[in-house]
Amino acid sequence: MQHKHLLSLLTIFLARSGVVCNGTSSRVSAQSWVDGINPGWNLGNTLDGIPDEGDWGNPRVVPSTFDDVKKAGFKGVRLPVTWAYHFDTEAPDYIVNPSWLQRVSDVVDMVLERDMYVLINVHHDSWTWADVTQASANYTQIEENLLAYEPINEPPGTTAAHAAELRKLENLFLKAISDAGGFNPERVVTLNGPQENSDLTSQYFIRPTNITNSWAIQYHYYSPYPFIFSAWGSTIWGSAADKAALEADIANIRYNFTDVPLIIGEWAASPVATEIAARWRYFDFLVRTAAKYNTSTVLWDNGADFLDRANHIWRDQTAIDIYMSALGGEANALPDSTTDPDAMTQFTNADLFVRVGQNVTSQSLPYIIPLNTSLVSITGDDNNLLTGGADNSIFGKTIVFSASLLRSYFTFSASPGSIANLTLEFSSGADLTSNLVLWDTPTINSTSSSVAAANGPSISIPVQWKGINKPATVKAVTANGTYLVDDFTKYYGPSQNARTTYNSQWNWDTNNLIITAAAVNAVKSLGEDVIFTFEFYPRVSGNAVDYTLTV
Ligand SMILES: *[C@@H]1O[C@H](CO)[C@@H](O)[C@H](O)[C@H]1NC(C)=O
Ligand SMILES: *[C@@H]1O[C@H](CO)[C@@H](O)[C@H](O)[C@H]1NC(C)=O
Ligand SMILES: *[C@@H]1O[C@H](CO)[C@@H](O)[C@H](O)[C@H]1NC(C)=O
Ligand SMILES: *[C@@H]1O[C@H](CO)[C@@H](O)[C@H](O)[C@H]1NC(C)=O
Numbered sequence: 001m002q003h004k005h006l007l008s009l010l011t012i013f014l015a016r017s018g019v020v021c022n023g024t025s026s027r028v029s030a031q032s033w034v035d036g037i038n039p040g041w042n043l044g045n046t047l048d049g050i051p052d053e054g055d056w057g058n059p060r061v062v063p064s065t066f067d068d069v070k071k072a073g074f075k076g077v078r079l080p081v082t083w084a085y086h087f088d089t090e091a092p093d094y095i096v097n098p099s100w101l102q103r104v105s106d107v108v109d110m111v112l113e114r115d116m117y118v119l120i121n122v123h124h125d126s127w128t129w130a131d132v133t134q135a136s137a138n139y140t141q142i143e144e145n146l147l148a149y150e151p152i153n154e155p156p157g158t159t160a161a162h163a164a165e166l167r168k169l170e171n172l173f174l175k176a177i178s179d180a181g182g183f184n185p186e187r188v189v190t191l192n193g194p195q196e197n198s199d200l201t202s203q204y205f206i207r208p209t210n211i212t213n214s215w216a217i218q219y220h221y222y223s224p225y226p227f228i229f230s231a232w233g234s235t236i237w238g239s240a241a242d243k244a245a246l247e248a249d250i251a252n253i254r255y256n257f258t259d260v261p262l263i264i265g266e267w268a269a270s271p272v273a274t275e276i277a278a279r280w281r282y283f284d285f286l287v288r289t290a291a292k293y294n295t296s297t298v299l300w301d302n303g304a305d306f307l308d309r310a311n312h313i314w315r316d317q318t319a320i321d322i323y324m325s326a327l328g329g330e331a332n333a334l335p336d337s338t339t340d341p342d343a344m345t346q347f348t349n350a351d352l353f354v355r356v357g358q359n360v361t362s363q364s365l366p367y368i369i370p371l372n373t374s375l376v377s378i379t380g381d382d383n384n385l386l387t388g389g390a391d392n393s394i395f396g397k398t399i400v401f402s403a404s405l406l407r408s409y410f411t412f413s414a415s416p417g418s419i420a421n422l423t424l425e426f427s428s429g430a431d432l433t434s435n436l437v438l439w440d441t442p443t444i445n446s447t448s449s450s451v452a453a454a455n456g457p458s459i460s461i462p463v464q465w466k467g468i469n470k471p472a473t474v475k476a477v478t479a480n481g482t483y484l485v486d487d488f489t490k491y492y493g494p495s496q497n498a499r500t501t502y503n504s505q506w507n508w509d510t511n512n513l514i515i516t517a518a519a520v521n522a523v524k525s526l527g528e529d530v531i532f533t534f535e536f537y538p539r540v541s542g543n544a545v546d547y548t549l550t551v
């Protein structure tokens with residue numbers, strides 16, 4: 001992830017405002033901390049931006065962001081902070097710029113003032129946060145030692161030896177905190193294993209000895225990689241095998257550390273990279289499973305993922321609602337859709353699709369409706385209740401949307417795109433939305449170009465969207481069927497063969513499909529024309545466009 005830096009080994013919990021401000025010294029146990037911050041939200045790609053806040057495309061933090069976060073149901077905020085670019089002096093003092101310290105402190109206060117928990121992601125010099133102006137020679141010494149250890153922190157930590165080095169660094173860190181005085185010895189700290197990976201942490205984490213602070217283990221969870229990062233045409237999630245794999249990961253680390261509070265400091269299935277019905281299912285299952293294994297969760301949000309900070313809008317409010325009700329133990333109804341990797345067609349059953357020119361007839365969408373849960377109402381954008389009449393009915397686990405209901409939305413004059421969102425209210429759990437989408441295959445302005453005439457390091461192809469405004473995946477093959485990259489996808493299902501990875505080979509923006517510089521270079525080195533097939537939602541035959549990059 002972009003926010004991970006060489007030095008980001010360690011994190012500190014700050015005590016809640018009451019403890020910080022009024023001088024009581026009641027010790028907070030790590031378990032009650034971990035419980036208290038659940039669920040948490042990450043202010044990602046902001047104070048951790050390099051070199052500065054704002055450099056990774058997010059607006060300067062304003063207090064109202066934390067109102068949005070609290071209102072959504074989050075109890076705490078993790079603030080990843082990059083310190084390394086804010087030193088006024090180099091070795092041996094490494095004095096941190098006072099205005100940067102003040103800025104971080106101000107943002108911490110914004111959260112504390114809202115009575116929410118804060119978790120500061122700190123680097124080697126984190127302990128100076130409390131009072132940099134009084135940094136002693138001892139601290140300086142420790143800073144130097146930690147800086148010297150920089151290079152070993154991020155190389156894939158995969159061995160017991162790496163874990164031993166991590167332990168050394170963490171012990172220095174813990175001693176610094178303990179020596180710093182004030183409330184620091186009472187703060188809760190989270191300690192990490194190699195890569196903050198659950199499996200490596202289970203295998204190699206060494207418990208600290210001689211520790212005064214109450215401690216928890218933090219790990220991060222972005223699995224399975226292809227689904228979370230939109231790689232290789234993986235646009236489904238939720239089979240029994242998918243669920244078993246996720247549960248095994250979360251259970252294994254719990255069983256390895258039965259007496260240690262655990263927190264997943266980062267996890268996400270972003271609206272940017274994941275299919276909506278699969279995302280909702282993932283949210284529901286991950287949150288329930290973490291709760292089952294007494295593990296708190298903190299959602300990663302890089303600013304483009306969930307909260308549109310400038311407009312105070314959650315880009316997928318339903319996912320957030322599912323998160324909160326799953327955590328509260330309520331059963332969520334969820335749209336059903338295929339979880340079969342061999343399926344040739346994948347509909348997003350969170351959305352209701354009508355193709356341009358298609359006669360509007362009634363449609364049946366499958367839902368997973370838990371026992372004792374029932375559909376209470378369906379409401380349109382205009383707040384008209386659509387239940388009670390002939391507009392919809394339930395047959396088993398299928399909701400039938402009548403032709404007359406759909407015709408009132410999909411009129412002859414409608415243009416392709418999202419027509420309306422219906423709200424489905426259930427007797428338990430989150431409300432769901434059903435996006436009524438009039439779709440057709442998008443069109444592009446040109447169908448080929450030569451790598452020599454590339455319009456930049458990457459290639460932008462103007463597109464007219466007609467439905468869901470993003471690609472589902474992109475296939476890249478030569479005329480004779482040779483894969484541009486990732487030959488192993490030939491072992492995957494038909495919706496994944498030769499498919500490439502979001503951000504690595506393809507991207508998009510408001511007006512363009514994008515072939516990345518890396519993909520352009522791959523075509524150059526292959527030395528053959530490559531056909532990029534951009535596939536869209538719904539993933540049905542023909543909902544795709546070809547673009548040929550010639551050499
Ligand atoms: C400290 O602050 C907390 C929270 O505001 C309050 O509950 C507590 O009574 C205060 N303790 C003292 C000793 O003032
Ligand atoms: C800090 O500790 C080092 C040894 O770790 C010692 O040499 C030095 O005198 C100490 N500095 C101060 C100011 O106490
Ligand atoms: C501990 O974690 C490892 C690695 O994930 C796993 O193989 C093992 O089964 C776990 N131990 C227990 C007791 O579950
Ligand atoms: C334990 O920690 C204390 C306080 O930091 C320190 O004075 C002492 O030397 C440590 N003992 C060991 C065995 O590391």
Ligand SMILES: *[C@@H]1O[C@H](CO)[C@@H](O)[C@H](O)[C@H]1NC(C)=O
Nearest residue numbers: 031032035258259260293294
């Ligand atoms: C879960 O955490 C609570 C404290 O929040 C503790 O009482 C309980 O024993 C823990 N359960 C397990 C299975 O670790």
Ligand SMILES: *[C@@H]1O[C@H](CO)[C@@H](O)[C@H](O)[C@H]1NC(C)=O
Nearest residue numbers: 354355356357358359360361
């Ligand atoms: C739509 O329905 C009309 C009348 O039933 C029929 O004549 C027409 O062929 C249908 N069009 C399509 C695209 O199915």
Ligand SMILES: *[C@@H]1O[C@H](CO)[C@@H](O)[C@H](O)[C@H]1NC(C)=O
Nearest residue numbers: 330331369370371372373428
């Ligand atoms: C469903 O409701 C019945 C009758 O009230 C109850 O016995 C049963 O435990 C409930 N099942 C679930 C899963 O809530």
Ligand SMILES: *[C@@H]1O[C@H](CO)[C@@H](O)[C@H](O)[C@H]1NC(C)=O
Nearest residue numbers: 315316418419420421433435
């Ligand atoms: C329906 O919801 C989606 C997802 O939030 C949004 O992109 C779309 O604009 C909405 N449609 C309408 C008509 O508001």
Ligand SMILES: *[C@@H]1O[C@H](CO)[C@@H](O)[C@H](O)[C@H]1NC(C)=O
Nearest residue numbers: 443444445446461462463464
């Ligand atoms: C692409 O085609 C559309 C529709 O024909 C047109 O409006 C747009 O200006 C074109 N864009 C570019 C960059 O040529």
Ligand SMILES: *[C@@H]1O[C@H](CO)[C@@H](O)[C@H](O)[C@H]1NC(C)=O
Nearest residue numbers: 478479480481482526527528
């Ligand atoms: C396709 O072309 C490549 C490059 O010329 C060649 O290496 C490969 O063997 C060909 N594959 C097939 C199936 O013909």
